[in-house]
Amino acid sequence: MVVRYGQILAVTTRILTELWRTRRSLIFWMVFPTLMLLLFGLIYAGGSSTATSFDLTAPGVLIGAALFFSCLGGPISVIVAERERGTLRRLLLSPLQPSAYFLGIVLAYVCIALAQTVIVYGISFAFGGRFHGSVLLGLAIVLLSVFSFVGLGFFFGARFTRRTEDVNGPVAAFGVPLLVLGGTFFPVSILPPFLLTLAYLDPIFHMNQSLKAVSGLGYTAAQVSSHLIFLVAFAAVSMALGVSSYQRMLEQEKRA
């Protein structure tokens, strides 16, 4: 099968243009992590230096307050809007390859995730924070997180949401408990042992722990390998779930 790069870029450009035009989501995705970072950065600075506090707060905020909402909630909103407005059906009438559509959305949210990363770390740097480990390794963790969230976004969007009002349901019901359990806003060291065991099954826990270790403490890939293995496997499963749910949705849409 020939990969249609033009189609992928067309979908990405369209989504980014729509987001820029409406701005509401973009503003939320930028302002919320900024406020959370400032808040938690300054709270934790009470027990250590401001620089150390921002070093360790930035990764959790990036994963939990930025990427989680944009890359999980965003694709769900896109899919629901396409169905509600009849544009998904129109795309089916065109020669757009399903894979190009999927990759176009992934690419759009990779762009948004990179912008969020720049903003979160920009603020952290302004308060004396630093990125202590390999930037490439950090980017790899961010990308694995984006793939995991976008795949899940397709899964929930295609299977459980039909109307715009349904979008917040899956995000709140499944996502927020995972954020809390994953140690997004406080150290997992305060979790009771049985919850800590449960946290090992939470992908957000592995995203947070690996990025905190690399970014805040300068750990190498070998030192965070168990988290990376989990994340690679989870991202693959999530994308596979997303693709199969999306294909199922297309078949349903054809018969509608």
Next chain:
Amino acid sequence: MNMIEVRHLEKRFGDKVVLNDLSFAVAPGEVYGLLGPNGSGKTTTINILADLLSADAGEAWIQGEPISEKSKYALGIAPQMISIYRDLTCEENLRFFARLYNLPAPRVEERIRELIAMFRLEDYRATEVAKLSGGWKRRVNMAVALVHRPSVLILDEPTAGLDVSARFELWELIEALQKTGVAMLLTTHLLEEAERLCSRIGILSRGRIVAEGTMDELRATIVARQLAIVETAAEERLQQAAASLGWTWRRRGDRIILWLPEEMTLQEFVQRFVDIPLKSVALQEVTLEHIYLEHTGSYEVPDLAMV
């Protein structure tokens, strides 16, 4: 070569037969109207032509080729629901859809210019679709269907929900489009629209074409030169009188419709029924509406025992 050809199509959804030996063809430059009540099979036909559904039996061709992924390049479809991106401008919508057809960038821009001019969108090219009125949205909806220069265009109720003036403007656009040689399949519930735009019409009922042809050919399917639409309290006497004259009659609501075998004046008509109290009489030409109602079984047909 026909631009659309459908032969003996059959489609069932469970026990329900939706298409039943459906056959029709659309020639180059022709506007073919596919008319029928809701549930008669129009949407299923379009979905099969669009490669969204497969038929249980029969065959369909677009531009001489069996329906396949490739036929998407020859076919443009303007769906009934306005299906464009409301947060994008007219120009951005056209550009997005053009890129899905893998057109090279210079051709995309050239085609956008052509369509902006054809649909008179110059003043709105940079306006977000959400800010346009229904008529302008419909124009963009149709322009998007033409972005890849299809030789076949399917217009699914293209003027649904439009006011009279917007509808007339869109009709003019469709007529202009017809002159470019694009073959069109048009579905509509507005019989005036079909009568004005279509060179041939197929009336679909219960999944098959029950009447087909030009307006003149369709008129010939009803043995009447004129129609009399009558309101009377003495319905039975009127029916008996009509039967004695050998005239066919139909009922629609509380009106009796008599098929007159020859043209006559109101006075001549009334003289034939002097003994029957008539509340109102209107003489009418045979229009597509009557032909449609006759062929789709929407008239109440006389009980033979009663006549």
